[in-house]
Amino acid sequence: LALTDRSHAAALDAADPLGAYRERFVIVDPSLIYLDGNSLGRLPAATAARLVRTVTEEWGDGLIRSWDQWIDLPTRVGDRIARAVLGAEPGEVVVADSTTVNFYKLAVAALDARPDRRVIITDVDNFPTDRYVLEGMATARGATVRWLEVDTVAGPQLDDVAPLLADDVALVTFSHVAYRSGARADMTAITSAAHEVGALALWDLSHSAGSVPVALGRSNVDLAVGCTYKYLHGGPGSPAWLFVRKSLQSELKQPIWGWFGQRDQFAMGSAYQAQRDLRAFLSGTPSVLALAAIDEGVALVEEAGIAAVADKGRALTDYAIALYNAWLADLGFLLGTPRESEQRGAHISIRRADADVLCTALVGVGVVTDFRRPDAIRLGLAPLTTRFVDVWQGLAKIRDLAK
Amino acid sequence: LALTDRSHAAALDAADPLGAYRERFVIVDPSLIYLDGNSLGRLPAATAARLVRTVTEEWGDGLIRSWDQWIDLPTRVGDRIARAVLGAEPGEVVVADSTTVNFYKLAVAALDARPDRRVIITDVDNFPTDRYVLEGMATARGATVRWLEVDTVAGPQLDDVAPLLADDVALVTFSHVAYRSGARADMTAITSAAHEVGALALWDLSHSAGSVPVALGRSNVDLAVGCTYKYLHGGPGSPAWLFVRKSLQSELKQPIWGWFGQRDQFAMGSAYQAQRDLRAFLSGTPSVLALAAIDEGVALVEEAGIAAVADKGRALTDYAIALYNAWLADLGFLLGTPRESEQRGAHISIRRADADVLCTALVGVGVVTDFRRPDAIRLGLAPLTTRFVDVWQGLAKIRDLAK
16 A cells, blocks of 8 residues: 555554544544644543533532532642653642643742742743743843744754753743644753753643653653643643642742642631642632543543553654655645654644645635644644544645645 | 511512522522522523533534634623623623632732832731732732731721821732621722822622622722632632723733733734733633633623622621521620621621531531631522522521520
């Protein structure tokens, strides 16, 4: 079979050990080619029923009494994410607030933990909300962001970061998998280099949690955040997780003191005393409905196993790049993603000046991708729900429209 | 009919213009006397179906394309709350993040807007999360909290606040209705006094939005926050709203800069440029499921009309106090709530040293209230779902247990 034959893709699907997982999701329109699972993951089939149960039984019937079982949702769902996808320990991850708010809490905590250092390092291509948080925080606190220029395909590299590191650096922060290129940074090496100059390392894993192998513990990462609405299938705008390495939990202080971070919460005492564990990084009341939905999504990734999920992501992106080589490379495109599978996540970027026009045209022929300025069509190949035939058909449509 | 006869309560229910609204909520156990709607409002009957629709149609079918309709949920639901219960203008309220995070954003914005002033005034009995946020913020920014001692029944009074006001005060902040006593502060007068010394006024309306008449516009309030899971029936941990008076929106800057506050969000530009309107107070991606649920709850309050809702709240608390006088006043209790209806919200506190034991015993006989340390049984009489016979039966059970 030729690689470019649809039957080759069908054969890959037939041999896919995770192929059956697609049935665990709601597929309303089977003809839709959905290649944007890195913006919003598909709906697990179990989620609607879980929400109805949470709403009618826990809220409607249990009413306020259900807080007995809700109160530990941030840590319970956090522990599940820690174990299932992050290579972290129980007690190192909680779910609450948005990625932006969590990133703010951890970045401020890191800066406050290094009061004699006022420099933050990140890259100019980092996800906007991370850059904006750092910019706002630096402005408010008299710190400076030392911006790393990066190759738009390869992303942050240790060799580029190293020259910026010095003993004035409080915090080094990058995305593990870059939102546009899909480039995967060497988290272990960059974290180690940050530690060598006494800085803390904060990673945004929004595009890697649930798509590539992650070992926050072994990588000696200090701090991390990530969203749950992409590869963890938590639903639109679902709250984010945050990770603080256990040995740092008593040292670091987050800035938004609230009653969910208070040691004896319902004593409602006169002075704030932070919890002795990661719950100190909680602030206000978390959305129970949102947490219930996340729990269902993470459960599917846990059941499939992150190693198998990551293997599938690698195979899908390998296949997409092979089709790119065969069909698109000669049509004026640039592959915006590293070719080496260890250096990327589960999405790829295909760049051409008319990418925005192509993205719109693709929707018209039943292929959902997304456009990222200035020139990228981003194809998110969520491992649990994307078939090889989807990749084949999506790339074929791009080829047809781009000719 | 004697006031203490159950038939008197039944007659009040029969004459209640809002009586039919109870059927718009899920009542799983009709024998349960639920007097804790100020901790968690009951489940609207329409919410489960709305969530299923949001999940299956908007998320499952529409997928990423549904962001076209989701993107303005924070302002759309905010406008509804502004109009329905806050006496505010469209564009003055958004829904996102927790009450704690919203309170943090507004308190920091206020302090930053008065850089030559370092004093914050609040009361020692204010809701814990507000006190903790202020304590953390003051510690981080070299500010001082000037604590107001208050009468535990009457709450903050203008006459007590006035002597603390001076030209070093940046921010004056109280709860409009106190979480324990139910005391309602004179928001207009205290705001005016704060303005006279050049301070900004930030009000927490968690216990008043949806229960008492509020006119943020006419009261000339600068800033306000409030939760949606009490009298707005948004569900457990549902996100909170925040209000910034229109004339202050371009002056005040909130500290958590994120992509939902960015002017041209999907340009993902290199520098943060805050939205020109209240969306500048958004940070990260809001939970769509949580916002959909809030929308259903607020719709019911809007339909019933806040004036009628507030009237019912007044009538319920009047009746509860009348029964307290008849049955409990001689049993060693203290009424922990102002007797004048204009000076309270829709919950009352009944205090005795064994309140915690009584609360637990009440659950055993099918009456849900809550205990607030050190000595209060709090009875939340959510106007849309509480009947006069519920008040009668709840107070009768307290009498029986307390004898």
